[in-house]
Every structure is written in C-alpha cells, then in structure tokens.
Amino acid sequence: xxxxxxxxxxxxxxxxxxxxxxxxxxxxxxxxxxxxxxxxxxxxxxxxxxxxxxxxxxxxxxxxxxxxxxxxxxxxxxxxxxxxxxxxxxxxxxxxxxxxxxxxxxxxxxxxxxxxxxxxxxxxxxxxxxx
Amino acid sequence: xxxxxxxxxxxxxxxxxxxxxxxxxxxxxxxxxxxxxxxxxxxxxxxxxxxxxxxxxxxxxxxxxxxxxxxxxxxxxxxxxxxxxxxxxxxxxxxxxxxxxxxxxxxxxxxxxxxxxxxxxxxxxxxxxxx
Amino acid sequence: xxxxxxxxxxxxxxxxxxxxxxxxxxxxxxxxxxxxxxxxxxxxxxxxxxxxxxxxxxxxxxxxxxxxxxxxxxxxxxxxxxxxxxxxxxxxxxxxxxxxxxxxxxxxxxxxxxxxxxxxxxxxxxxxxxx
Amino acid sequence: xxxxxxxxxxxxxxxxxxxxxxxxxxxxxxxxxxxxxxxxxxxxxxxxxxxxxxxxxxxxxxxxxxxxxxxxxxxxxxxxxxxxxxxxxxxxxxxxxxxxxxxxxxxxxxxxxxxxxxxxxxxxxxxxxxx
Amino acid sequence: xxxxxxxxxxxxxxxxxxxxxxxxxxxxxxxxxxxxxxxxxxxxxxxxxxxxxxxxxxxxxxxxxxxxxxxxxxxxxxxxxxxxxxxxxxxxxxxxxxxxxxxxxxxxxxxxxxxxxxxxxxxxxxxxxxx
Amino acid sequence: xxxxxxxxxxxxxxxxxxxxxxxxxxxxxxxxxxxxxxxxxxxxxxxxxxxxxxxxxxxxxxxxxxxxxxxxxxxxxxxxxxxxxxxxxxxxxxxxxxxxxxxxxxxxxxxxxxxxxxxxxxxxxxxxxxx
Numbered sequence: 001x002x003x004x005x006x007x008x009x010x011x012x013x014x015x016x017x018x019x020x021x022x023x024x025x026x027x028x029x030x031x032x033x034x035x036x037x038x039x040x041x042x043x044x045x046x047x048x049x050x051x052x053x054x055x056x057x058x059x060x061x062x063x064x065x066x067x068x069x070x071x072x073x074x075x076x077x078x079x080x081x082x083x084x085x086x087x088x089x090x091x092x093x094x095x096x097x098x099x100x101x102x103x104x105x106x107x108x109x110x111x112x113x114x115x116x117x118x119x120x121x122x123x124x125x126x127x128x129x130x131x
Numbered sequence: 132x133x134x135x136x137x138x139x140x141x142x143x144x145x146x147x148x149x150x151x152x153x154x155x156x157x158x159x160x161x162x163x164x165x166x167x168x169x170x171x172x173x174x175x176x177x178x179x180x181x182x183x184x185x186x187x188x189x190x191x192x193x194x195x196x197x198x199x200x201x202x203x204x205x206x207x208x209x210x211x212x213x214x215x216x217x218x219x220x221x222x223x224x225x226x227x228x229x230x231x232x233x234x235x236x237x238x239x240x241x242x243x244x245x246x247x248x249x250x251x252x253x254x255x256x257x258x259x260x261x262x
Numbered sequence: 263x264x265x266x267x268x269x270x271x272x273x274x275x276x277x278x279x280x281x282x283x284x285x286x287x288x289x290x291x292x293x294x295x296x297x298x299x300x301x302x303x304x305x306x307x308x309x310x311x312x313x314x315x316x317x318x319x320x321x322x323x324x325x326x327x328x329x330x331x332x333x334x335x336x337x338x339x340x341x342x343x344x345x346x347x348x349x350x351x352x353x354x355x356x357x358x359x360x361x362x363x364x365x366x367x368x369x370x371x372x373x374x375x376x377x378x379x380x381x382x383x384x385x386x387x388x389x390x391x392x393x
Numbered sequence: 394x395x396x397x398x399x400x401x402x403x404x405x406x407x408x409x410x411x412x413x414x415x416x417x418x419x420x421x422x423x424x425x426x427x428x429x430x431x432x433x434x435x436x437x438x439x440x441x442x443x444x445x446x447x448x449x450x451x452x453x454x455x456x457x458x459x460x461x462x463x464x465x466x467x468x469x470x471x472x473x474x475x476x477x478x479x480x481x482x483x484x485x486x487x488x489x490x491x492x493x494x495x496x497x498x499x500x501x502x503x504x505x506x507x508x509x510x511x512x513x514x515x516x517x518x519x520x521x522x523x524x
Numbered sequence: 525x526x527x528x529x530x531x532x533x534x535x536x537x538x539x540x541x542x543x544x545x546x547x548x549x550x551x552x553x554x555x556x557x558x559x560x561x562x563x564x565x566x567x568x569x570x571x572x573x574x575x576x577x578x579x580x581x582x583x584x585x586x587x588x589x590x591x592x593x594x595x596x597x598x599x600x601x602x603x604x605x606x607x608x609x610x611x612x613x614x615x616x617x618x619x620x621x622x623x624x625x626x627x628x629x630x631x632x633x634x635x636x637x638x639x640x641x642x643x644x645x646x647x648x649x650x651x652x653x654x655x
Numbered sequence: 656x657x658x659x660x661x662x663x664x665x666x667x668x669x670x671x672x673x674x675x676x677x678x679x680x681x682x683x684x685x686x687x688x689x690x691x692x693x694x695x696x697x698x699x700x701x702x703x704x705x706x707x708x709x710x711x712x713x714x715x716x717x718x719x720x721x722x723x724x725x726x727x728x729x730x731x732x733x734x735x736x737x738x739x740x741x742x743x744x745x746x747x748x749x750x751x752x753x754x755x756x757x758x759x760x761x762x763x764x765x766x767x768x769x770x771x772x773x774x775x776x777x778x779x780x781x782x783x784x785x786x
Contacts, residue, residue, distance in 0.1 A: 170640050367763065368764055371761055461720045560771055
C-alpha cells in the first residue's frame with residue numbers, strides 16, 4: 001500500500017495498534033488526508049517503530065515515561081491518548097496517580113493539576129469503552 | 132535537630148541518601164546556608180519524603196521517570212544528579228540510553244542531544260567515583 | 263477527619279479558602295475522589311500551607327507573582343483561578359493589566375495575548391459572581 | 394485618534410491588516426476594551442511595526458518563522474491566526490506542511506501533532522472564507 | 525545621538541540605569557556592536573520604557589515579578605541581572621528567597637534549585653560590589 | 656559500514672555535511688561511542704535525511720526556521736551549530752539578526768538576548784574558521 005511500504009512502518013504500526021488499540025489506529029490512519037499523512041507516517045516509523053520497537057524497556061515502562069514527559073510538556077491531547085495506552089499496557093490507576101504525583105514536585109503544581117484533570121477524564125472514558 | 136525535626140524530613144533524608152549517596156547528601160546539607168536551607172528542607176520533605184517515599188513505584192522506575200522529565204524540561208544540573216542516582220539504583224547504561232532515545236522523538240532532537248551530552252559526562256564521572 | 267489531619271493542611275486549607283473563596287474550596291475538596299485527593303492534599307499543604315503561609319510576602323504580592331508565573335508557563339486553568347484570587351486579595355484590574363503587560367516583553371506576545379484572553383474572561387466571571 | 398497617534402502604530406496597523414486581513418484587524422481593534430487596548434497597541438507597534446516593518450526578511454519568510462516558533466511554544470491561538478496569515482502571504486499548503494514536519498524532529502512528536510491539528514483546521518476555515 | 529533619538533529610549537535608558545546601575549548600563553550600551561545594538565535599543569524602549577516606565581506597579585514589585593518569571597522560564601543570565609537589580613531596588617534577601625520558594629511549588633523543584641544557585645551567586649557578587 | 660547501512664542515513668549524512676561542514680561531521684561521527692551512536696544515527700536519518708532531504712523548503716529557509724525554533728526553545732548548543740550552518744548556507748549576518756529580532760517580540764526579551772549572545776559568539780568563531 002502507498003506510504004506503508006517500509007519494514008519500520010509495519011513494525012511501528014503493529015506497536016501502535018498494540019498500545020493504542022487496533023480499531024482506533026486503523027481508523028486514524030484511514031482518516032489521514034494528504035496534509036496529515038506524512039506526519040502520521042514519520043511518527044509511526046520513528047516513535048512507534050524505532051523507539052517503542054526497542055525492547056530495552058518494556059511497553060509498560062515506556063507508557064510511564066510518556067505520562068511523565070507529556071505532563072512536563074503540557075501536551076494534553078497526547079497525554080489522554082497515552083493514559084489509555086498505559087491502561088492497555090497493564091499500568092494501574094494507582095501507578096498513573098503515582099507518576100502524576102511525581103510530576104507535582106518536579107514540574108510544579110499547575111502542570112500536575114492539569115495532568116490530573118486530563119488523566120481523570122481519560123480513565124473514565126477508557127472504563128466506559130471497556131465496560 | 133534544628134530544621135530537621137519532622138518525620139517527613141527524616142524519611143526524605145534517608146531516601147535522598149539512598150539514591151544520591153550518603154556522603155554527597157550529608158555534605159550538601161551541611162554546606163547549605165540560611166538562604167538555601169529552606170529550599171533544601173522543602174525539597175527533602177516534598178520530593179524525597181512524600182514522593183520517593185511512596186512505594187507504588189520502585190526507586191528504579193522513579194529514576195527513569197526523572198531522567199525523562201528532566202530531559203524534557205532541559206534541567207541539566209538535576210539531570211546529571213539523577214543519572215548518577217539512577218546508576219546507584221541499578222539502572223543500566225543501556226536503559227539510560229533507551230530513555231534518552233525516547234526523549235528524542237517526544238521532546239525533539241536538540242533536547243535529546245543535550246541530554247546525551249549531560250548523561251555521557253555524568254556516567255563517566257560516576258564510573259570514576261566507583262572505580 | 264481522614265486525610266485532613268495535619269496542622270500544615272489546616273493552615274493551607276484556611277489560606278486557600280481566604281484567597282479562592284470558602285465555598286469554592288470546600289466544594290472542590292468534597293468533590294475530590296480517591297484519584298485526585300492526594301494531589302489536592304499535597305497542594306494544600308505545600309502551596310497553600312508552606313508557601314502562602316509564609317508572611318515574608320503578603321497575599322497581594324503572591325497573587326501578582328502567580329499571575330506572572332502562570333502566564334509565563336501558559337497554565338491557563340490556574341491563571342483563571344488566580345485572577346479571581348487576586349481580585350479577592352484586593353489586586354485591582356489595572357494591576358492585573360500591568361502584570362500582563364510585563365509578561366508581554368519578558369514572555370513574548372503570544373503568551374501575553376493568551377493571558378489577556380484568560381484574564382478578561384475571569385474578571386468578567388468574578389464581576390458577575392460579586393454583582 | 395486616541396491611542397493611535399504614533400507613526401509606528403500606523404505602520405504596524407497597515408502590516409497587520411495586510412497579513413491578517415483588514416476587516417479582521419479593524420474589528421478586533423474596535424472590539425478591544427480599555428483592559429485589552431494597551432496590549433493590542435504595543436503588539437501593533439512592536440511586532441507589526443518594528444519587526445514586520447523591517448524588510449530584511451519578506452513577509453512570506455516571517456510567516457514561516459512564526460509557524461515554527463508558535464508550534465515550538467505551543468501557542469495554538471496565534472498559530473491558527475498565523476496559518477491564515479501565511480496563506481494570505483502566498484505561503485502554500487505544502488510549505489506549511491514542510492515547516493510543521495521540521496517541528497516534528499526539532500520540537501518532538503506531540504508538539505508537531507498538535508500543530509498539525511491546529512493548522513488543518515485553520516486551513517479549512519481559510520478555504521471556506523476564500524471560497 | 526545616533527540610535528538614541530527617541531523619547532521612549534531616553535525614558536527606558538533612565539529606568540534601566542536606575543535599576544541595573546548607571547555604569548553597567550552605560551558600558552553595555554557602549555560595547556554593543558552593530559549586530560547587538562538593535563536588540564539593545566528595542567529592549568530599552570519596549571521593556572524599560574514602555575513597561576518599567578508605567579508606574580501602575582512600583583519598581584520593587586516589578587523586580588519581584590521578574591525574578592518569578594525568569595525562574596519559571598529558566599533564563600539564568602537575566603535572572604542574575606535582575607537579582608542584582610532587585611537588591612538595588614530595595615528588595616531584601618529574604619524576599620528574594622520567598623519568591624524563589626514560591627517558584628518551587630509552582631514551577632517544580634529543578635527550576636527552583638537552579639534559581640537558588642543563580643541567586644546565591646548573584647547576591648554574593650552584589651555584596652562584593654557594594655562592600 | 657556498520658550502523659550506516661541505510662539509504663536514509665547516507666542521504667542525511669550528505670545533507671548534514673553540506674550544512675555543518677564535512678570535517679566537523681565526519682569527526683563527530685568518528686568520536687561517537689556506543690552510548691551516543693544510536694542518537695547520532697537517528698538524528699542523521701530523521702532530521703537530516705527525512706526533513707532536510709525534503710526540498711519543499713530550501714536549506715537557507717530551513718536554517719532560518721531552525722534559528723527561530725532553537726531560540727524559542729533555549730537550545731543554545733544547537734543554536735550555535737545552526738548559526739554556523741546558516742552562514743554556510745548563505746544566510747547573511749543581517750538575516751540572522753532579523754530572525755533574532757523576531758524572537759524578541761514572539762518569545763520575549765530574555766530568550767532573544769540569550770540568542771544574541773550565542774549567535775554573536777558563533778558568528779565570530781565562524782569568521783575565524785573561514786578567515
């Protein structure tokens with residue numbers, strides 16, 4: 001298929017589906033137009049292929065790291081996506097809470113409070129989706 | 132003892148010494164003057180007591196999270212401190228590398244390259260200190 | 263009461279209610295579930311107890327500092343909360359404007375323009391609430 | 394006219410209208426109340442007069458630079474404004490895409506993905522407005 | 525004098541000298557070459573004329589705000605400059621400490637610890653310069 | 656050669672040498688140890704192959720964009736590298752100045768002043784290297 005020819009893309013696409021859910025990822029790839037497809041492709045290869053495909057750290061740990069970094073950078077759209085991904089990877093609600101408490105002292109109260117709001121909402125959505 | 136009376140301070144002081152090394156932490160507390168002592172005290176209670184003292188996540192995982200957050204925020208003094216702390220906690224050089232590779236795709240190349248420079252130097256220092 | 267046993271929490275809770283309004287704070291504490299309560303507790307103790315409880319700077323000045331920092335960091339949820347808190351503390355609309363003008367030159371036009379949008383809206387809400 | 398007496402303001406106001414559209418800018422100046430007018434005035438003089446009025450770089454290039462900086466700083470309100478301004482300045486959709494792909498590697502995937510969402514939406518709005 | 529013709533520049537230059545010290549500012553203006561002069565000029569007009577020249581907030585308060593913002597943004601060169609400026613403006617060492625303690629809870633421990641290191645050093649230098 | 660097998664790496668390596676200078680890049684690749692080689696490899700492929708290898712924007716424009724983004728993010732090591740790269744790409748000293756003046760109003764005075772210091776120094780070094 002066009003734009004999906006590389007081995008690294010396929011590896012990344014599999015990892016992405018495993019973490020974020022196959023239906024979600026297949027749909028989001030199908031919906032991508034010519035403006036968004038190149039960034040989707042590169043993210044799939046580099047983030048999900050090169051980085052998530054390296055098994056020095058397991059997916060559970062990579063999820064925890066992403067929650068911390070995304071909270072630190074205030075990237076709330078991706079934070080919501082990765083809270084759900086973390087739950088898919090077997091991270092518990094208590095562990096998500098513990099990561100966000102760690103952002104409180106290292107990134108400051110406003111960053112942590114914002115992350116808690118995003119995570120609360122994402123956890124509730126994930127629970128509904130898996131009820 | 133003056134300024135060290137609270138239970139949370141003692142708990143934090145023990146965690147801090149365990150992770151960063153007893154001599155380093157004892158000396159840095161002794162060297163703190165009246166301008167710096169309040170921040171040292173609050174960091175000890177708040178970061179090292181409240182957060183590192185919560186065993187929902189083990190110290191190894193907290194070290195990995197700190198490497199990711201400190202790289203994301205470009206806090207290189209603390210990054211060097213926590214690279215050494217991570218090695219004390221049994222995190223391997225390969226795992227540090229893997230965390231920093233994850234910052235490459237999430238925080239951008241300049242942040243990751245800067246983190247690699249800081250970590251290389253801190254690892255070399257740690258090795259000398261433990262040779 | 264559970265989770266509200268510490269002296270520092272009580273001191274912080276009083277400061278928080280004084281600055282942000284008693285009803286607002288009581289309700290937000292009651293609404294906190296087990297996921298959010300620990301961060302609410304720690305923020306109450308450390309931000310509102312330790313820091314706002316230190317009278318080296320008065321509450322009016324601390325409000326001005328928060329407006330500046332929250333604008334610099336782009337933390338708009340908390341900025342709205344603290345614009346209302348500043349008005350409660352007797353900070354005038356002209357002083358809020360002057361702080362945000364200072365963020366214009368130090369944090370850049372996009373940060374300042376975003377802060378002005380948030381503050382305009384928060385001031386309007388506060389006026390309605392106090393009409 | 395009050396608050397519009399300076400030469401630099403007039404120069405900036407012309408540049409601002411040329412890039413962002415005369416109707417939009419005239420209306421936004423008229424809507425500014427006494428709380429927002431000083432920041433509008435200073436932004437018009439310093440951003441649009443001093444900087445955009447310096448012809449060392451043409452407006453097309455300044456638009457590209459703004460897209461990059463605003464994506465790097467996560468300033469999405471202004472990013473949407475400047476995506477439309479870039480299109481007004483003759484920047485193509487492919488060039489906007491290329492700038493945002495450059496933010497992917499330098500600012501990280503979450504910043505770039507957020508910028509793509511904002512830009513997609515702003516381009517669609519601009520096309521409707523110019524249909 | 526060339527490049528110093530505007531009224532706003534003169535107003536800003538006076539404020540800058542008052543806060544940062546006449547000798548320091550005169551020398552730094554003399555040392556500016558053609559690459560740096562435009563930014564020095566614009567900063568003098570825009571920051572020191574427009575903003576510091578507005579007396580809605582006194583210089584002492586503006587100093588405190590700058591310490592908070594510069595710590596939040598990790599701008600340590602300017603933080604050192606403004607710690608000294610704050611001392612010139614009559615801000616006490618205890619007040620500087622109190623501002624930085626407030627950054628601890630709002631901006632995170634690494635930002636605050638870095639600000640304390642910069643401030644300690646700048647205070648010591650200022651004391652030597654004024655001994 | 657080990658780790659340099661991919662087509663994208665070779666394309667990126669050529670772009671990197673063209674922009675940053677062949678000797679500098681060859682030496683920095685040779686000096687990379689096993690800790691740093693993976694990040695050097697991915698940056699070469701991802702930044703220099705995928706992004707700089709896309710000719711929608713010419714290298715001169717990409718240099719200008721990098722100066723703006725790196726100033727916005729406060730990444731001074733890379734800023735110095737890319738100031739020299741910009742000069743290699745035919746960007747003039749006046750254009751570098753104009754980009755940094757644009758960061759003044761969009762990213763704030765402290766970010767711009769820091770970028771001017773880094774750029775002044777890098778330009779002086781580049782001139783010596785090319786004298």
